[in-house]
Amino acid sequence: MSLTETTKPARGTWPAIYAGAALLLGGTLVFLISAVPVRDGVRDWTGSMIPGGWMAWTFPVALFFWCIAALLIVFTILGVRFPETPRRGILGIDTTRGDRLFVTLLGSAFICLGWLFFFGPPVWWGLTLCLVYAAAVFRWV
Numbered sequence: 671m672s673l674t675e676t677t678k679p680a681r682g683t684w685p686a687i688y689a690g691a692a693l694l695l696g697g698t699l700v701f702l703i704s705a706v707p708v709r710d711g712v713r714d715w716t717g718s719m720i721p722g723g724w725m726a727w728t729f730p731v732a733l734f735f736w737c738i739a740a741l742l743i744v745f746t747i748l749g750v751r752f753p754e755t756p757r758r759g760i761l762g763i764d765t766t767r768g769d770r771l772f773v774t775l776l777g778s779a780f781i782c783l784g785w786l787f788f789f790g791p792p793v794w795w796g797l798t799l800c801l802v803y804a805a806a807v808f809r810w811v
Contacts, residue, residue, distance in 0.1 A: 684751060691747055695740050702732050738775070745771055759811040770811055774804045 706729050707717040719727045745767055756764035765773070778800040785796030 687747065687751075691743055695736075695743065698739075699736060702729065702736060705729075705732075741771060741775075761811055765811055770808050773811060774807045777803055777807065 705719050706713045706715060707719065707721075708714065709717065715729045717728065719729065719732060725731075748767060754766060756766050756769075758764050781800050781803060782793055782796050785793050785799070789796070
């Protein structure tokens with residue numbers, strides 16, 4: 671038996687891996703929502719989750735980092751379950767799913783910063799532009 675055969679999960683374990691990842695991500699999200707401070711009986715979604723902390727850990731900040739972690743977990747599972755060969759896009763370089771995710775995240779950061787500079791908050795339309803950019807990167811890059 672070769673090394674690659676011993677490291678591959680058995681065929682029936684993938685549903686358990688998917689369920690475990692979903693439980694981990696869902697449980698973490700429930701924990702974050704439950705950690706939102708309550709003032710006067712109403713959840714303060716932009717209130718500090720750690721009063722007196724060195725960083726402004728608000729729910730939107732925590733949700734942002736949760737999304738990044740969720741993307742990394744999902745892309746890791748996809749990379750193991752469905753390995754891919756790099757493909758050459760319009761940039762003329764070979765890219766994988768992870769490369770395209772990195773380009774998408776980096777470009778989205780600049781799109782949101784540009785949106786804030788030119789239009790100011792809120793950034794909802796900038797986020798919409800980021801989703802269109804992400805679809806284009808994953809399709810053509």
